[in-house]
Amino acid sequence: MPDHAPVFEGPIDLHTHSSASDGTETPYNVVRSAKEAGLGALALTDHDSTAGWASATQAAHDFEITLIPGMELSTRLEHASIHLLSYLFDPTNPALLAETETIRDARLKRAEQIVARIGADYDLTWQDVVAQTTAGATVGRPHIADALVAKGLAESRSQAFQGILHWRAGYFQPHYAPTPLVGVQLVVAAGGVPVLAHPGTSRDRVIPESRLRLLVDAGLFGLEIEHRQNTPDAKEELYELAAKYGLVVTGSSDYHGEGKPNRLAENTTSPEVLAQIVKRATGSSPVYGAVARTA
Known part of the structure; x- marks a missing residue:
């Protein structure tokens, strides 16, 4: 990791998907699209997978853009599916590897x-x-x-x-996933930085404060609040919770190529927040393009 804190320039989108999970573009082309959209940095966060990291890394060098390697980890709280954006963890961590393999197998069977x-x-x-x-x-x-x-x-x-x-x-059925608490613990143990993905898609989907407090104690770092699916009422409550528990606030597109209407950079994260995420991480490093320098 760099000796000095990075200074990020240009819009930052910390939630994108490629064909390594359920996006329609290859990891390389997601990075290319991010550059064409004017982004200065992006995170590749495929579901329960780091398979796109290598190709995205090459693209980050080719297009001189900063890549934050990540993943969207599936977790479940009772009947609710809760996704955990996980940044800059060690992709070789045995416990996290084993859990994501179990989740992917369960997704396939489901x-x-x-x-x-x-x-x-x-x-x-x-x-x-x-x-x-x-x-x-x-x-x-x-x-x-x-x-x-x-x-x-x-x-x-x-x-x-x-x-x-x-x-x-009548065709839906759930698949296995760990609890959010276990998910946060796994990501933190792998040197990563966990952020709850779009936790306010409806007022009833905001995670109960008693549960959130446990996640914060385990190392939850932030909430993805600026997301097109979070409702206005839920956003208001989430901002209050973020302030109360000292959580960073991120904004992202949740880009899936042509798989969703979401467009790159429709919501973004501040450079200061990304710098905090990078400072907290110990598992892996960003791939720095020309749009990031050190102070």
Whole structure:
């Protein structure tokens, strides 16, 4: 890591996905798109996977942009899915590696079971879903959505989630994931910096304060508040919680290429917050492009 604190220049987007999970662009092209969008730095945060880090690192050098290697870790609190953005951890940490492998296996089995149930009512097979994935990708419901679109059973990925893949349609089922507390502990033990992803998608989805306090005590570093899916009321409460517990606030696009309407840099994080994240991390280093210098 650098001897001096980095000074970041240009907009910063700390939540993006590639074809290593459920984005539609390769990791290399996500970084290229970030450069074209005018970003100074981005984080690649594929679901439960670091498979895109190497390609994204090469792109960061090629396009002179700063890359923050990361991951979006799946966790579950009772029936609620809670995602944990995890930055600059050690990708070789045995405990975190084992847990993400377990999660990916569970995602795969869940996807196969969902497809089998849908296939009983619609013309959809597992082979249709595999055709929408890339080698090594974390297979999930977005790939099923893409298969539904390819088969003419939905107009878009978003429409598939509003229709056949909506829980009310009867095909949904959860997959294994650790609790948020275990997730935070794993990331921190791997030298990473955990931030709760879009925790206010509805007023009822804001994590209970008693639970949040436990996560803070375990090393939770921030809340992703500026995100298009967080509601205004939830944002207001989240800002209050961030101030009360000394958590940093991030803003991100949650970019998935053409897989979601989210656009790069539609929400951004301040350079000061990114500098704090980098200072806290001990697991790995940013890939510094020409847009970051040291003070």
